[in-house]
Amino acid sequence: MTQLEFVHCMMEIKDIANQQQAQRGTTPLYIFDNPSVHLGKDGLQMLIAGGINEDQLLHIATYSPDFNKPIEHAFGSLKAAFRNYLYNSCQLGGADVKPRDLQHGLNNTFMKITAASVMADV
Numbered sequence: 001m002t003q004l005e006f007v008h009c010m011m012e013i014k015d016i017a018n019q020q021q022a023q024r025g026t027t028p029l030y031i032f033d034n035p036s037v038h039l040g041k042d043g044l045q046m047l048i049a050g051g052i053n054e055d056q057l058l059h060i061a062t063y064s065p066d067f068n069k070p071i072e073h074a075f076g077s078l079k080a081a082f083r084n085y086l087y088n089s090c091q092l093g094g095a096d097v098k099p100r101d102l103q104h105g106l107n108n109t110f111m112k113i114t115a116a117s118v119m120a121d122v
Contacts, residue, residue, distance in 0.1 A: 003036075003043040011050045020111065031058045031071065073118045074110070081109035 001009075010030070017028035030052065048054055060067040085105050089098075 003040045004046075007043050007046045007050070010047055010052065014050065014052055020107075027056065029056055029058060031060060031067070033060055033068070033071075034062050070118045074113050077109055077113055077117075078106055081105055 013030075014028070021028045044054075044057070047057065082102070085102050089101075
């Protein structure tokens with residue numbers, strides 16, 4: 001992934017995250033690990049110009065497994081929801097996979113990820 005592709009992806013995520021977090025009454029926080037596409041100064045400036053505040057951006061330290069817990073928890077939850085949806089659709093429903101239904105299920109799973117659910121997974 002190039003830095004420009006990363007920025008475009010983040011702009012799409014930003015719009016969705018702002019909507020979802022507004023419903024919760026919170027502001028999104030974007031946590032990045034250390035690949036070069038996340039660290040470039042041009043990319044940072046493009047994110048800020050695109051409406052992400054600098055105080056919403058957090059780079060975690062190299063080799064910091066405790067900081068990776070929220071990321072691993074989120075991806076683990078989303079992967080489990082994806083597997084369950086595919087199993088229920090394909091095994092039980094005759095392979096009728098509907099992208100909109102999958103998107104809805106993943107969104108519901110994502111909205112359930114909280115600090116408490118991450119800490120319970122530690």
